[in-house]
Amino acid sequence: MSSSAPKSEEELLGRCAEIAGMELSQLARGLNVTVPANLRQHKGWVGQLLERALGASAGSLSEPDFQLIGVELKTLPLNRHGQPRESTYVCTVPLRAVGERWEDSWVRNKLSRVLWLPVESEPDIPLGRRRVGQAILWSPDEEQARILHRDWEELMEMISLGKIEKITAKQGVYLQIRPKAADSHVHTHAIGDTGEQVLTNPRGFYLRTRLTAEILNSAHRQTAKTRG
DNA sequence: AGCTGATCATAT
DNA sequence: ATATGATCAGCT
Numbered sequence: 001m002s003s004s005a006p007k008s009e010e011e012l013l014g015r016c017a018e019i020a021g022m023e024l025s026q027l028a029r030g031l032n033v034t035v036p037a038n039l040r041q042h043k044g045w046v047g048q049l050l051e052r053a054l055g056a057s058a059g060s061l062s063e064p065d066f067q068l069i070g071v072e073l074k075t076l077p078l079n080r081h082g083q084p085r086e087s088t089y090v091c092t093v094p095l096r097a098v099g100e101r102w103e104d105s106w107v108r109n110k111l112s113r114v115l116w117l118p119v120e121s122e123p124d125i126p127l128g129r130r131r132v133g134q135a136i137l138w139s140p141d142e143e144q145a146r147i148l149h150r151d152w153e154e155l156m157e158m159i160s161l162g163k164i165e166k167i168t169a170k171q172g173v174y175l176q177i178r179p180k181a182a183d184s185h186v187h188t189h190a191i192g193d194t195g196e197q198v199l200t201n202p203r204g205f206y207l208r209t210r211l212t213a214e215i216l217n218s219a220h221r222q223t224a225k226t227r228g
Numbered sequence: 229a230g231c232t233g234a235t236c237a238t239a240t
Numbered sequence: 241a242t243a244t245g246a247t248c249a250g251c252t
Contacts, residue, residue, distance in 0.1 A: 039248090045245080089246060091244095169233070
């Protein structure tokens, strides 16, 4: 249960193997962290606990969680059937960016290498008793990358044309845009429909469970094949 | 029941 | 205000 930064993907996966199957209360005890009664006022607690357990380094900076090896850590809350319960936050939407290229985008860079860490998340399991699952080190395959790229282009085009208020969470196959702020009264600058600056609620890019469920399934198929 | 829009905590 | 970590909860 060390907390220094892993120096290779192998080292990172080794640590994940050590904590797989452990309960959150065990991890918390080892790190001298208190387990809250629930997540209502501690929504990021599980993610932050696992960052510490695995030696993630970036904190709240705009850097990969494991800077040395360029890997992003994402916990994946699972229901009783082993399916994702929630969408996955990726990053803030750049509401003033015009002419940004997909190749240079935060979305593409953050998603180029992700360590998915499934965690039991059924509400009837007490927080401390929820177990960590088997980690999945993932990069988008060709089709996933193509779909993410297309979603991003459509959404970013609307933003650059001043159509931010027209964007709904219903858009996008894998990637969607939703509010991302303390509340709906927080404001930031965006592009208006005549190119002027307007105020709007900050937004974030999120991955639909359609994609994360796919990632889980292909990892399981891979495991079954290896065992077979 | 699933999804979208809203919200909570913390660091800089 | 903006970034990180996300989940909540009302509506369809």
